[in-house]
Amino acid sequence: METKVVKVTDKNIDEVMEEAGSLIKSGELVAFPTETVYGLGGDALSVDSSAKIYAAKGRPSDNPLIVHVADYSDLEKIVKELPKEAKMLADAFWPGPLTMRFKKNEKVPDTTTGGLDTVAVRMPNNEIALKFIKASGGFIAAPSANRSGRPSPTLAEHVKEDMDGIIPLILDGGQVGIGIESTIVDLSEDEISILRPGYITAEMIEKVIGREVTLDAAVDGVSKDAHPKAPGMKYRHYAPKAELVLVEGEEAHVLNTIIDKASLATVNNPVGLMLRDAHVKYVREKLFKIPKDALVIKSIGDKEAEIAHELYKVLREFDEENVSIIYSESVGNGGLGRAVHNRMIRAAGHNILNT
Ligand code: TXA
């Protein structure tokens, strides 16, 4: 199959949406931009389309898909009950990077939800995504548009790398704004909990609903026995081809450790470094003796929002470099840092060096 990448503009948007919508209605898959990461869309109410999504991603079929809607009234059509918090959170954060989980009704096939009796739903904050959902009948199941285990795509080029020859159409909306996947909050049980941290934090949700929000124990995969409520959290994710080591601790210790490790780099054992902007120059100067071909240093930005935006792109770029090991600075665990830290430890497969 030939994969077409179409840059969506004000001029062609209506025409492109018509094509994308009819592909979805005929059971095909279309990749599209959202504000978080690119999604791999199919008809959420069709058994065959979800099977196609699992196959295209190489994803285990017990890992449920998020259903994307463009109208709040469409949410009511696919859930069994809507707790009052749903409207409060939608008013505050939709369209936006918040996914809410509910008890599903019979309209949603079990294949879409990996056999679960719940459905996770979100309304993305991206004009192309919203128009695409509407043109496709209102319910788009979409995981991130990467092959299973790879970093989520934040550019149409990333989708092309992973899905070339597998899907007919990629809608190119440029680089995404946020860069990490949506927050998932569970409203299907009495206790409201975060199943996956993201841009919308527990504190932001608590403020809106006036109730305590807990964090699912398995979120960071700390407890090996914990069964995550979001099945996707148990798989290794976002992984670059090289081994990734996350270096944590006091900043000065972290930098010294990174410099020590990188000073062993040779042309036969090249090392990659992921550093905050502010540290690149300092570390490079300390490592001036290392041959150029033995060391690849990439910046991940300084503030947490920048790191969220750059992280997956940098991880993918390292796949083009000849390095067998990458050492990365870590981030703090508060606010948006919690979500970024979660993605980093999972990309590193919990390979953490405490200094
Ligand atoms: O930002 C996002 O959410 C992106 C964009 C494309 O919208 N989508 C995304 O989908 O990240 P995906 O499939 O890569 O991750 C969905 C996560 C998985 O960990 C999955 O296990 C969980 O959501 N999930 C989906 N439905 C669920 C449900 N009913 N119960 C528990 N977890 C669910």
Ligand code: MG
């Ligand atoms: Mg994903």
